[in-house]
Amino acid sequence: MSHIQRFPSAAKAASTNPLKMSQPLGAALAYLGIDRCLPLFHGSQGCTAFGLVLLVRHFREAIPLQTTAMDQVSTILGGYENLEQAIRTIVERNKPAMIGVATTGVTETKGEDMGGQYTLFRQRNPDMADTALVFANTPDFAGGFEDGFAAAVTAMVERLVEPSPVRIPTQVNVLAGCHLSPGDVEELRDVIEGFGLSPIMLPDLSLSMSGRQPTDFTATSLGGVTVEQIRAMGASAATIVVGEHMRVAGNALELKTDVPSHFFSRLTGLEATDKLVRLLMELSGKPAPARLRRQREALVDAMLDGHFFYSRKRIAVALEPDLLYAVTGFLTDMGAEVVAAVSPTQSPVLERLKAATIMVGDHSDVETLARDADLIVSNSHGRQGAARIGVPLHRMGLPMFDRLGAGLRVQVGYRGTRELLCGIGNLFLAREMDHSHHESGESHGCGGGSCGCNAV
Incomplete structure (x- = not known):
């Protein structure tokens, strides 16, 4: 990517209006697509607070997100005790099906051994074997939102998916990238089901972040793909991978289960959608539905x-x-x-x-x-x-x-x-x-504030 360079006149030491979002935030969004999951940031309280505000403002939903609340001492001496106490407290109070841990800049700068800490926690807490745990390394200072999302999905594939000696010909895996909205995931599910196939979406934000009205308060995610469904992905006939950043997760799933992967860089556009429909026709042996x-x-x-x-x-x-x-x-x-x-x-x-x-x-x-x-x-x-x-x-x-x-x-x-x-x-x-667009000093007609103004 040598030709991709910063615009010469825009060279600067600091970002004044950032476009970039952090890896832990991407990992949190991936974890929110799992049913009864509680994302946990292994870092300071501030790391969690800023990410929580952004997700709440975007989805206008209550977002479950916890923190290990690292302070100066634990940052220097090591944060395992904070991590273990946080997980134990979450399990005892909220009974989640899965806890998804994402590191932050605080713990990554220290160099926490997350693989070793996972093994140590399992050895010291055998009574919590029924709770699924997924650890992902997501430093704030490297990569971005897509990288954190991909790291979390890859970690779930490596930790939870189980190889299967049998194949269910109508079952299809879908690794849905972070650029797909809950509405996109729902649309993709409808298209696949129209061919008589049963998709397992990982993660499934369409069931957890598209607007739910629970009868009672819940401290975990409400809806999404279940841990049992993730474990059963090894029995699927094929995996549809959407987005370049999901390629590593797709390769990891194929390597672990021998389920063939089909990669799609995008699903927006006539030609891209035609390619998906042709694949679904091949997998199902059925013609495209009249609705499509x-x-x-x-x-x-x-x-x-x-x-x-x-x-x-x-x-x-x-x-x-x-x-x-x-x-x-x-x-x-x-x-x-x-x-x-x-x-x-x-x-x-x-x-x-x-x-x-x-x-x-x-x-x-x-x-x-x-x-x-x-x-x-x-x-x-x-x-x-x-x-x-x-x-x-x-x-x-x-x-x-x-x-x-x-x-x-x-x-x-x-x-x-x-x-x-x-x-x-x-x-x-x-x-x-609009023939009077942006007249100097006067109100303009941009279509109700489409240019960022306060027009109504």
Whole structure:
């Protein structure tokens, strides 16, 4: 990735409007897709508090997240005692099916041996053998959100999945990347079930983070894939891996169980969805359902209607690497020009991006690169920069705290691609219909605050 360099005029010592999110936060989101799970940050209370606030604002749900509450002394001398006490307290009070531990910069700087601590805990606490434990190394100071999510999923595969001598021909594993919203996971499940197949989604955020109304308080995640289902993944006929950052987890699952993996860099767009449907037809031996055929026709029709508004539009995109790849690929398919693709971290998928400028940076870099753009696609943290340069903002990714239904958006499959196409296309159409756009010193009509302003 030698050609992926920081924009020369944007060289700076500090990030002024960060795009990057930490590894532990990604690991926590992965753990939240497990039924009756309690994520545990092995670090200070502040590490947990900031991550908790971000997830609560995005999903507008109660987020179960605990901490080992490391202090100065335990950080220097070692944090095993804090970890053991935290796990014991959680098990005794909350009875979770699984505890997912994610390290932080505090413990990783010290160099905690998480593998050794797992073994030691099991030896000293045989009475807790029924509670599943997963430890993942997720330092704040390296990698980013996708890396932490992938590390947690890989750790769950290595710790929980069991090889099986039998194969269930209708059972399919799905390793769903962090760039898929709960709505995306639900859509993917519906598509797979339409072929008569039974998917096991890891993790399954569609059951835990799409809006639940429990009858009583619960201190663990409510809904998601169960630990028993994860253990049964070794009996599946195939594994669908979505996202480049899930490739390591897919390889680990295939190595452990001999279940063949099928990798998809993206599931947004006509060609990408066609590829998925062909695979499902092959696995099930059935033709595509009539519902999917109608959805494909509707997408093709929407592409014909909408490509006039995308043609030659200049768009800047700033998202996590795999979502960045999916969105930029869709936009170029529609005839738009991606003038800038900004990622918070390095990733192999950046090599395949089609954009005039590809860089690892933050929202301030987007603000510099997008001054002549027609649209910015990023999360809610990009709203101030978009407002300053007067460019409309289409919100995607995490966090999205200034719009309702962030976790329910669908942008995969035929239906999701059509919704994304219409959502962005309507912004272009609104600007063309507005002849008084951004008049100096006067109120502008950006479509209800799409550029980050306070228009109603």
